[in-house]
Amino acid sequence: MANLKELKNRITSVTSTQKITKAMKMVAAAKLRHAEEAANAARPYAERMEGMMVSLAAGLEGREGPRLLQGNGSDQRHLLIVATGERGLCGGFNSSIAKAAAQKADRLIAEGKDVKILCVGKKGHDALKRRFKNQIIDMVDLSGSRKISFADAQPIATRALSMFDNDEFDVCTIFYAKFVSVLTQEVTAQQLIPASIPEKAEGEESEIDYDYEPEEEEILADLLPRNISVQVYKALLENSASEQGARMSAMDNATRNAGDMIEKLTLQYNRERQAAITSELIEIISGAEAL
Amino acid sequence: MADTVTLDLVSPEKLLLSDAYEMVVVPGAEGDFAVMAGHTPITSTLRPGVIAIYEGDAEKDRIFVNGGFVQVADDKMTVLAEEAIHVADLDRKDLEQRIQDASEDIEDAKDDETQRKAQENKDHLEQLLEAMA
Numbered sequence: 001m002a003n004l005k006e007l008k009n010r011i012t013s014v015t016s017t018q019k020i021t022k023a024m025k026m027v028a029a030a031k032l033r034h035a036e037e038a039a040n041a042a043r044p045y046a047e048r049m050e051g052m053m054v055s056l057a058a059g060l061e062g063r064e065g066p067r068l069l070q071g072n073g074s075d076q077r078h079l080l081i082v083a084t085g086e087r088g089l090c091g092g093f094n095s096s097i098a099k100a101a102a103q104k105a106d107r108l109i110a111e112g113k114d115v116k117i118l119c120v121g122k123k124g125h126d127a128l129k130r131r132f133k134n135q136i137i138d139m140v141d142l143s144g145s146r147k148i149s150f151a152d153a154q155p156i157a158t159r160a161l162s163m164f165d166n167d168e169f170d171v172c173t174i175f176y177a178k179f180v181s182v183l184t185q186e187v188t189a190q191q192l193i194p195a196s197i198p199e200k201a202e203g204e205e206s207e208i209d210y211d212y213e214p215e216e217e218e219i220l221a222d223l224l225p226r227n228i229s230v231q232v233y234k235a236l237l238e239n240s241a242s243e244q245g246a247r248m249s250a251m252d253n254a255t256r257n258a259g260d261m262i263e264k265l266t267l268q269y270n271r272e273r274q275a276a277i278t279s280e281l282i283e284i285i286s287g288a289e290a291l
Numbered sequence: 292m293a294d295t296v297t298l299d300l301v302s303p304e305k306l307l308l309s310d311a312y313e314m315v316v317v318p319g320a321e322g323d324f325a326v327m328a329g330h331t332p333i334t335s336t337l338r339p340g341v342i343a344i345y346e347g348d349a350e351k352d353r354i355f356v357n358g359g360f361v362q363v364a365d366d367k368m369t370v371l372a373e374e375a376i377h378v379a380d381l382d383r384k385d386l387e388q389r390i391q392d393a394s395e396d397i398e399d400a401k402d403d404e405t406q407r408k409a410q411e412n413k414d415h416l417e418q419l420l421e422a423m424a
Contacts, residue, residue: 038304041304041305041306042303042304042305044299044301044305044306045301045302045303045304045305045306045371046303048299048301048362048369048371049360049371051362052334052360052362052369052371055334055362056334149304150302150303150304150373208332208364208365209332210332210333210334210362210364211331211332211333211334212333212334212335213319213320213321213333213334213335213336214320214321214335214336218336219334219335219336219360222336222360223336223360226373229303230303233303
């Protein structure tokens, strides 16, 4: 009889777990929609800024550009910005970003280079702090802001820029998960400093001869730092969409698994119950017969 | 109807405006300039100020931008601004009150960081007020 009671308890507990995962899935779906909208809305700015940068960089034509564009000629010291989520229960989202960053850090260290890590988001920090205790310089906590805004990205960019100005690193790379679809998120490592200028496609409208006011160099000096903020912002937005997507599919799986489990347990429960009834009947009948 | 230029005003968070106008005056870093159809291609930085949109001879819209960039080519102009607010949406009384508050914040600030932030905030509000005048 104790077994029956135990089974019943388990069914109740799995059912309540299923309720939670189901709710989490629906919350993630709603948040995903917002996150995707925000990511889409931010795209025009990033695209136009990139376009402007490409045309400006092309206008330089081999002249000495700002350090943010061309680097300082060394790649000895690296800064890795690892952007992850603030919460767990989202499948492999956090761990795959942390893993990619750890691999890169390991490779750089093996090559004898200096590595510094700036964590954005608690989960990445938790995953990396054991192995890279000496490399992690800080952790930016974004759990306070429910919706990522440009103002969240700016301090991170400012920090990276001031470190670069103080000559604390040579190359800066940001790790984040690019949102492809609800089922797929692509871990991406993007180089921020020196800025990676996409190659111009052949035959594109590159022939426009712009006037510059002030000089190209001055505009670039103004544009490049802003571009860093925009890229960080873009990464954070992609990340938040990816996180919700990952959480949604993870919770969907969990809900389905819980359903399977409930089914199995219920079957077992019913069998046990029938067995108990049968054995009780047998007891009564054989008791009556014995009289 | 005269020829028009298409103005795209984008902030990091979204595309704010995309429409065709006769003339747009932007606050360039080296002086305001007007953009009409057939303007020569130009890339420029913007100082904090007001973008004025003209339809015919009348001013149709005024938008405050907190600095940014403008690029003009082929009767298309793109303004990248980190912040853009319709001047019509600003309220002078409210703004003055906020400047007052900001000045108090500066005085009350306990460390350099908060003071710097409050100062930034105040400067920003004052620019907005100037834009209204």
